[in-house]
Amino acid sequence: MSNTKILVTGGTGYIGSHTVVELQQAGYDVVIIDNLSNSNIGVLDGIQRISGIRPEFLQGDINDIRTLRDLFSTHGPIKGIINFAASKAVGESVQKPILYYRNNLVGLLNLLEVMPEYDVKGIVFSSSCTVYGEPDKNPIDESAPIKPATSPYGNTKQISEEIISDVIHAGSPIKSILLRYFNPVGAHPSAEIGELPIGVPQNLIPYLTQTAAGIRPLLTIFGNDYDTPDGTCIRDFIDVVDLARAHVIAMRRMLDRNDTAPLEIFNLGTGRGLSVMQLIQSFERATGVKVPYTIGPRRKGDIEKIWADPTKANEVLGWKADTDIDQTMRNAWKWQLKVTPAK
Ligand code: UD1
Numbered sequence: 001m002s003n004t005k006i007l008v009t010g011g012t013g014y015i016g017s018h019t020v021v022e023l024q025q026a027g028y029d030v031v032i033i034d035n036l037s038n039s040n041i042g043v044l045d046g047i048q049r050i051s052g053i054r055p056e057f058l059q060g061d062i063n064d065i066r067t068l069r070d071l072f073s074t075h076g077p078i079k080g081i082i083n084f085a086a087s088k089a090v091g092e093s094v095q096k097p098i099l100y101y102r103n104n105l106v107g108l109l110n111l112l113e114v115m116p117e118y119d120v121k122g123i124v125f126s127s128s129c130t131v132y133g134e135p136d137k138n139p140i141d142e143s144a145p146i147k148p149a150t151s152p153y154g155n156t157k158q159i160s161e162e163i164i165s166d167v168i169h170a171g172s173p174i175k176s177i178l179l180r181y182f183n184p185v186g187a188h189p190s191a192e193i194g195e196l197p198i199g200v201p202q203n204l205i206p207y208l209t210q211t212a213a214g215i216r217p218l219l220t221i222f223g224n225d226y227d228t229p230d231g232t233c234i235r236d237f238i239d240v241v242d243l244a245r246a247h248v249i250a251m252r253r254m255l256d257r258n259d260t261a262p263l264e265i266f267n268l269g270t271g272r273g274l275s276v277m278q279l280i281q282s283f284e285r286a287t288g289v290k291v292p293y294t295i296g297p298r299r300k301g302d303i304e305k306i307w308a309d310p311t312k313a314n315e316v317l318g319w320k321a322d323t324d325i326d327q328t329m330r331n332a333w334k335w336q337l338k339v340t341p342a343k
Helices: 014-025 043-051 065-075 090-095 097-118 152-169 204-212 240-256 276-287 311-317 325-339
Strands: 005-009 029-034 056-059 080-083 122-128 175-181 183-185 219-222 237-239 263-268 293-296
Touching (some): 005 065, 014 080, 014 240, 029 065, 090 152, 097 122, 097 152, 122 152, 122 240, 152 175, 152 263, 175 240, 183 204, 204 219, 204 276, 204 325, 219 276, 237 325, 240 263, 263 311
Parallel strands (some): 005 080, 029 056, 080 122, 175 263, 183 237, 219 293
16 A cells, blocks of 8 residues: 655745655655745755655645646645745745735645645644734743734734635635644754755844854844843744654644544644743853854844743644754754855
8 A cells, every 4th residue: 555645835945844754754655846946956865865765846836726736636646735835034024025925825725725626635734823923921822812913924824824714614625734833943863954044044043053153253132121031032942853743743633533623723832932042052052162142133023922832732732842952952053064165
């Protein structure tokens, strides 16, 4: 009997590539569609070096519904989808809202339309803790109110959740699990895959590791006058491999069980808030490498503090993010050293 096949959109990206490896190691066959707008084909080699299996790959855009129908006809039967294909830079989304609404919504609509035609049972969707806005209290669980989005990027995540919910309520014969990620960081411990930002990194960890590697002179901490113990923002930093594992469990749950609700939502975080300063300290402790930094003004739109209550994912999925943060920082550093060009 052949293995169950899963379509991973955006599968050569950061979280996508780590999830492909976990799916393969769990015995699923994987087909990736990616337009390579923010990733590179060499990621397939890294995946293959870890798992021993090269995933099927199609360079294409899920915004084109004909491409999708071709894919389902020629690479099928596909039983489940994990949808990572989306743009994710908050600042860029403010400058280019049309690009963000198109990229993040049209592809999703296409997938939802095509799924029943090809008997695809379920879709795992990459959502974000950004849907909670600035929480009234922490840790935050899935019943917390959705706050008005502060960027087009955040808005696309809220709208995507609503689209999926509306489609299922309208009777589409599909299931979905919405995964609200907190702050994914780190890299595969093999250093075969990791985060590969194109251009100047917007997120903390790639900026930090590039600074530690001497590619950038100085990390700027965006504000140290927040209402937190050390004045810097607090986040729930979750190891990317822990995060990837949750997708496999969610997929198995959707496909193998017929006693679960058609739409479920889970927070994916550690339950531990760490400040930006504490994360820098963890990196320095774990690697022995100093990070030159300076304190700058606050970044517009930043949330002061947010961390997850992951109890539902822990209990219902039987999943826990348990990689030690220092280990995560060592993995991020090992990956950075691997991709840093020799001087
Ligand atoms: C943001 C989004 C999140 C999205 C993620 C992926 C919001 C509120 N959050 O997370 O939904 O999934 O990006 O792109 O929309 N920092 C510095 N210096 C730097 C970079 C960051 O001090 O050079 C600080 C930030 O001010 C923040 C923390 O580090 O306090 C984390 O920032 P970042 O890694 O960009 O992630 P978020 O903004 O939390």
